[in-house]
Amino acid sequence: xxxxxxxxxxxxxxxxxxxxxxxxxxxxxxxxxxxxxxxxxxxxxxxxxxxxxxxxxxxxxxxxxxxxxxxxxxxxxxxxxxxxxxxxxxxxxxxxxxxxxxxxxxxxxxxxxxxxxxxxxxxxxxxxxxxxxxxxxxxxxxxxxxxxxxxxxxxxxxxxxxxxxxxxxxxxxxxxxxxxxxxxxxxxxxxxxxxxxxxxx
Ligand SMILES: CC(C)(COP(=O)(O)OP(=O)(O)OC[C@H]1O[C@@H](n2cnc3c(N)ncnc32)[C@H](O)[C@@H]1OP(=O)(O)O)[C@@H](O)C(=O)NCCC(=O)NCCS
Numbered sequence: 001x002x003x004x005x006x007x008x009x010x011x012x013x014x015x016x017x018x019x020x021x022x023x024x025x026x027x028x029x030x031x032x033x034x035x036x037x038x039x040x041x042x043x044x045x046x047x048x049x050x051x052x053x054x055x056x057x058x059x060x061x062x063x064x065x066x067x068x069x070x071x072x073x074x075x076x077x078x079x080x081x082x083x084x085x086x087x088x089x090x091x092x093x094x095x096x097x098x099x100x101x102x103x104x105x106x107x108x109x110x111x112x113x114x115x116x117x118x119x120x121x122x123x124x125x126x127x128x129x130x131x132x133x134x135x136x137x138x139x140x141x142x143x144x145x146x147x148x149x150x151x152x153x154x155x156x157x158x159x160x161x162x163x164x165x166x167x168x169x170x171x172x173x174x175x176x177x178x179x180x181x182x183x184x185x186x187x188x189x190x191x192x193x194x195x196x197x198x199x200x201x
Contacts (some may be wrong), residue, residue: 010032120156155199
C-alpha cells in the first residue's frame with residue numbers, strides 16, 4: 001500500500017479533513033494546520049489556562065510560537081492538526097504528530113525492551129482547549145488520529161515527552177484509548193513522567 005507523506009497533505013489538506021459531530025450537536029472540523037492559521041492558533045494558545053500549560057509544555061503561548069508552528073509545516077517531521085468549531089470559528093484542539101524519534105527516547109525505550117523505529121513509530125501530543133476538556137472530545141477524535149498514523153505507515157504510537165505522572169486525567173485518557181504504561185523517568189521539571197505506547201495503530 002502507498003503511504004501518505006507530508007507534501008501530500010500540504011498539497012491536498014482535504015485528504016485529511018473530517019467533520020465530526022459532538023454529542024452537543026456542534027460540528028467540529030478536524031484538519032491539517034495551515035499557514036493562514038497563525039492568528040487563530042495564537043488565540044488558542046493565549047487562552048490556555050496555567051493548569052493546561054503545566055501539562056502541555058511550549059516555550060511560550062503567543063503569536064511567535066503560533067508562527068513557529070505554522071512555519072514548520074512540511075519543513076521537518078511534524079504534522080499538526082487543529083479541531084475547529086464551525087459555528088464559533090475558534091480552535092478547540094491542537095493535535096501533533098512527530099515522525100522522528102529523538103535519541104533520548106530511543107535510549108529510554110530500549111530500557112523497556114522496545115526498539116523504536118521512525119519508519120513505524122510516531123509520537124503524538126494533544127492539547128484540548130480548557131472549556132472543551134473532559135467532555136469526551138479527546139476520545140472522539142483519537143480514532144481519527146490512529147487512522148491518520150496508519151495512512152503514514154505508522155504501526156505504533158508513543159507520547160511526545162511522555163505524560164506527567166500528576167496528570168491523572170491524561171493517564172486515564174491514554175489507558176482508556178489503548179495505551180500501555182512502559183516505564184517512568186524523571187522529567188526536566190523535577191517530577192516523574194510516564195512513557196506509554198499503543199502497539200496497534
Ligand atoms: C488529556 C486530554 C487530551 C484528554 O482529552 P479529553 O477530551 O479531556 O478526555 P476525555 O473526556 O475523552 O476522557 C477523560 C477521561 O479521564 C477521566 N478523568 C477526568 N479527570 C480525571 C482525574 N482527575 N483522575 C482520573 N480520571 C479523570 C474522565 O472521567 C474520562 O474518563 P471516562 O470517559 O472513563 O469517564 C485533554 O484533557 C487535554 O488536552 N488536557 C490538557 C493538556 C494535556 O494534559 N495534554 C496531554 C499531555 S500528555
